Amino acid sequence: MLKPRDIKTAEEARAIVEERNLSHVKVGLFDNDGVMRGKYMSRDKFLSSLDHGFSFCDVVLGWDVKDQLYDNARYTGWHTGYPDAPVRILPHSCREVPFEEDMLLFLAEFDGQAQAVCPRATLRRVIERCQALGFEPLAALEYEFFLFDETPDSARAKGFRNLKPFTPDWFGYSMLRNSVHAELYRDILELAERMDFPLEGLHTETGPGVLEAAIAVDRAEAAGDKAALFKTFLKVLAQRRGLMATFMAKWSGSYPGQSGHIHLSLRDADSGKSAFYDSSHSQGMSDVQRHFLAGQQRLMPEFLAMLAPTVNSYRRLVPGFWAPTDATWGVENRTAALRVIPGSDKSQRTEYRLGAADANPYLALAAALGSGLYGVMQQWEPSEAVAGNAYALQQPQALALPRTLWESAQRLKASEAARELFGSDFVEHFAASREWEEREYRRHVSDWELDRYFEII
Template sequence: MKNWLRKNPHVRTIRVAAADINGQARGKRVPARFADKAVEEGTRFPLSVLNLDIWGEDIDDSPLVFESGDADGVLKPTERGFVPMPWLDAPSALLPIWMYREDGRAYEGDPRHALRAVVDRYKALGLTPVVAVELEFFLIDDSGKNLQVPTSPRSGKRRKAAETMSIRALDQFDTFFTDLYDACEDMDIPADTAISEAGLGQFEINLMHGPDALRAADDAWLFKMLVKGLARRHGFAASFMAKPYEDYAGNGLHTHFSVLDQDGNNIFDDGGPKGTDAMRHAVGGCLKAMGDSTLVFAPHGNSYDRMVPGAHAPTGICWAYENRTAAIRVPSGSPKARRIEHRFAGGDVNPYLMLTAILGAALYGIENKIEPSEPITGNAYALDLPQVPNTWQSAIDAFENSDIIPQFFSAEMIRNMVLTKRQELHYMEELTPEERVEIYLDTV
């Protein structure tokens, strides 16, 4: 890692940062000449910093704050190493870090360690999850009272209509997307296809699949940071909030995954279109955990505005082959690429917690041979299906009281998540709708 800075002497400052429970980057700015200390010895800040609310405030009744004297954790670099920060004017680099206790144990309230624990369980069985994510976001002009699509840098016009898979919509912001792909290459984020989506100024970019779930979560976390920062350099905002516009579909974050055995074979591949028992059991685990995991997939007040029937966001607990109205979709195509698409999460999630919930539930299903319901056909919104919690309060309660959530989330993480979301719910109720949009637009 130190060699990276030697090879990039133009970098003058670094940021050392970890993802908190809401996926916010928390850390410090350090002059590059003092970076060796952060690499060799780590850095320190309170355990409570990874359990702040969306405003960056302490959790009022958290035992991490006054009860324990607000004790420090030790934060060490992840295996990612330094990555450039192309959205800043001054040459800068980010050093992703994760938190440990003073005695060297991983801090269980760190979202990245939550995912690492699930991945380790796969490894112990000789299995490797292969993961890819698709991230939707809006480009937004937030300079006035009302949010609107930015003017096109090419034409100077605003196109106030959905332009699903429109090449013209992509070309309107060609300079931004060119800079974005260049930045992804610099940061080693595997950005693949971009399309325009159904919302005003809404786009989706797929990140390539790979056999490292931690890296996939890192990529999604860094990508969200990059898109938001780079958009500001171009004179507008970018947002992954679940539902910025009342009359248009919201942002999703879809996850595709398969599982390899120790010989590199896809355990979901049966040579045909149906998939194996292991695939079916993984689906069963995901369906069984879906309702209680809603708080992970819809972590904010605005998340529940997205979850309405007919708005391209699943509300019924079901699965299907090649059907995008279902919460779990098994795509068609080559049997060698047989995989599961989990379509429930919003764009406002913490990617580490999202993948912990998905992969943890899938492994629970595989280990316990959970049989799913029959796959549906037709429009899921028109069927009488078990429903996920449809309010923030009910999702918090379901997460807290669940029997299955402790199978893949630690007691520490469950407690921190519940305390955080109860505090956010309380204070969000005091805000106007405009104020809620303002806080979510730039954060999530």
Template sequence: MADLTDQLPEAARDYLAGRRLDEVECIVADLAGVARGKAMPAAKFAKQTHFYLPNSIFLQTITGDWTDIEGQAFTEPDMILTPDFTTATAAPWTADLTLQVIHDITDQSGNPVPIAPRNVLKRVVDLYNARGWTPIVAPEMEFFLVARNTNPAEPVEPPMGRSGRKAAARQAYSMSAVDEYGPVIDDIYDFAEAQGLEIDGILQEGGAGQIELNLRHGDPVKLADEIFFFKRLIREAALRHDCYATFMAKPIEEEPGSAMHIHHSVVDTETGRNIFSEPDGTESHAFLHFIAGLQTHMPSVIALLAPYVNSYRRYVPDFAAPINLEWGRDNRTTGLRVPVSGPEARRIENRLAGMDCNPYLGIAASLACGLLGLNEGRYPRDEFKGDAYASDEDIPRNVAEALDIFTASPAMRDILGGEFCTVYAAVKALEYKEFLQVISPWEREHLLLNV
């Protein structure tokens, strides 16, 4: 057990602090970003070098159904899971002393499994590294705290605050609104500290019970790991206080949706210089190429950034979500925003991704578009300086349209991997087919007796 402890990050060692570790959760993220894996006694974990899971975990829809891939037998071969000890972190909400460890996934020949979301992101990062570049991201997480909802037929409601009133909408940046659910926020901070996760800031967003949590900038894989961990810890913190945390893109009617804004920059690996800035501090051609890549190729990855039918309810004009791919400096109505910064921190913010996306795939998709722009040397459309909500829409408006564009993109198959693209499209098509079988309350109310 001492050998195991020696491999742990400092935060995990501090959490144990001489106490006996009871259990280890061996986890990976599936296509939806859900944690899959197995838990085992710490003593057993310490004696094993790898574990097994069937590859079918990546063929499962969000409803639990399984998709068939044409030409592939459904034999569920085992994948090899090897612990990435740099990700080992506490599970501070459990009764026993427990650690979580994200695992690397290979096939039985030792090759990275191409349909594993974490491997897809690593593949894109490697393509940057091969050009002598290091991509940097800084994600922003938006989510809602909501009242317990045990009946899916009932609308989602805001939570009750400490004042005895339901959380109010249109209170962006209000400190008193955040204080309404202060105990949940306190547990989020405590859990994050125990896990060694750094929070850059927490604020009240525009929706009733909607919170934004900002993460510091850094390595894309590490930040995706952190979002994966944060989603779980935030849900656990909410449950402690008799409410839910939801990362649905649009959980409440007439309220804004929840995004996962992604800030991007790229540095020269050898010099550490931000390639988006020239030595004199002005914007570089590379900066414009990156924006052009997002404008040109983003429609082909909306299926990853907005993966469910609910995702497209977020893209509503004047509801703090973009409806097109215009870009502008310090303009929050555009899909692509250039924040105020100095030359060393020059970056582009992608505001299209929903918080319901798999963080590994959302970041991979966005970086892939930027890399294609750098490779192609294109230039973006002119900067948009007005209200982009009043401009034409130029993104897919539903799952079916997004999947058609995704599957028709040879550039994305090349950069994300053909096998991954085939599996992802098949899973999402099956999810959409299942959705179309559901009759909604709107249909029963307005069509049952009127048509």
């Protein structure tokens, strides 16, 4: 009997669908914001698409998380008539859907001209450049997320106010919480194993109802898939249990924000050894790791829109809440934006701590990897490492991060490095989508404004 994660080719994908005698298969891809879009596809259509691809309306690259159409994008819009774009199925992405008997899920990626603005294809292009330079990138993403004893209906009925967390109070690393709710933790761990985004760790974080999950390391492309699927199907699992999960960067001013940290390392393609580890250097940092770190640091302000892509992302980037505010780095220092983790040939790596949980995993990973790769290509050197509390130290203006999504979009558009790494078509399209997001925010009147100005002004 064929196993989903053993599928590598179109022929094997065809065989497993026929073996299970499926009438339909699930096919999905990810939009600008990392939202999974997809459908059930008939067996005959799927089998044909394995060889010839299929078409998907390109509106999913031209709208926001509320299905509202961008009015400032050149790639697609009313001016193009929202045509279909070619899509290719990725046979090696085959997975079981645990909630649906024998159902299979396959990921897809935009093809043809649409590749230029497709998030997954953008990551793939960065990885291919990395491989061309003789490196194999490895990555692991970890996410914080809040769980609520709410449903989509109850949360909306409350206006997303006064929501009931799954558990009360601040219980970081709590053995009490994970034992009392062992069934939920077991379900999360089993889901991760069955859908091949296995977790190295799962624990309560600081705040009511907040958990942190660390996805196991893999090659960078697979790591992107695993992170995107984890975010999607963790929300599915929660809602099937009468709960809700959120990956908003900051849902409340009273609690810490939610991170999406990215661990990265490079291995030499010829020797298989770590390109980051050199025991003769301080902290085991090789020249390659030092240049990689410098690229991440120098380009962080320019690439921030890909790592902090929503208006809400910038609510998290404030001092004292475990989120960096400048492009700093340190050795084993969690107040810095970049944390060097010394170790061995196996474990030497960098942790990109800036990323928020709301980022599209493919684009966050493309930014973190691409900036580091660019530093290697340019042989840049990092600043001095920070020691102690990075929040309390005065940093050069060049290391200051944009404070708003609009500013981040402008920095991305002006970045020559971004255009070289990701392509001008992607930079223009994604920056336009972030400008749209900021303008949508400014059109709405907040509760804070009403409370502050309605009577007194």
